[in-house]
Amino acid sequence: xxxxxxxxxxxxxxxxxxxxxxxxxxxxxxxxxxxxxxxxxxxxxxxxxxxxxxxxxxxxxxxxxxxxxxxxxxxxxxxxxxxxxxxxxxxxxxxxxxxxxxxxxxxxxxxxxxxxxxxxxxxxxxxxxxxxxxxxxxxxxxxxxxxxxxxxxxxxxxxxxxxxxxxxxxxxxxxxxxxxxxxxxxxxxxxxxxxxxxx
Numbered sequence: 001x002x003x004x005x006x007x008x009x010x011x012x013x014x015x016x017x018x019x020x021x022x023x024x025x026x027x028x029x030x031x032x033x034x035x036x037x038x039x040x041x042x043x044x045x046x047x048x049x050x051x052x053x054x055x056x057x058x059x060x061x062x063x064x065x066x067x068x069x070x071x072x073x074x075x076x077x078x079x080x081x082x083x084x085x086x087x088x089x090x091x092x093x094x095x096x097x098x099x100x101x102x103x104x105x106x107x108x109x110x111x112x113x114x115x116x117x118x119x120x121x122x123x124x125x126x127x128x129x130x131x132x133x134x135x136x137x138x139x140x141x142x143x144x145x146x147x148x149x150x151x152x153x154x155x156x157x158x159x160x161x162x163x164x165x166x167x168x169x170x171x172x173x174x175x176x177x178x179x180x181x182x183x184x185x186x187x188x189x190x191x192x193x194x195x196x197x198x199x
Contacts, residue, residue: 024131025112027069035194037061058085063192076109094150106139131170170196
């Protein structure tokens, strides 16, 4: 117990200095965002009295991106997303099931502008911890729909092109760890957020 308390005290003592040493956007560094979309509407069918053993399942809309700083203001990288949901139920005439999967992948380019705001507008933003950026996303969406009915089963696939602008912000609590929030016409929804790792 004494060792545990000592460890907690050491962590609390080191935390402020770690925060003061935090760095936001820098050229030649790699940034990894991992999060979920929380502005996406999931369709869920209405259950009625004729459906028995109704089951609904889904995986959260997951988003991962990796970017590398290319210059003082610009970075570029790749992203990938995944979401799926479905339901199944039994009726008097047999078994019904619907499954949907969507995946996205592509590239992204970002303009980081905290230093520009501080230089031209003298806002005094904490550039050491805060990273504000505008991102352009370019990629593809893949869709898969599987339908099972008592008398047949079918699977449809589709692929389309995607482009969208995003506004983002990162805040770093240490040299390598922070959180992020993005809003705009993203690949899965209107907003997503999560953690950021910097290398």
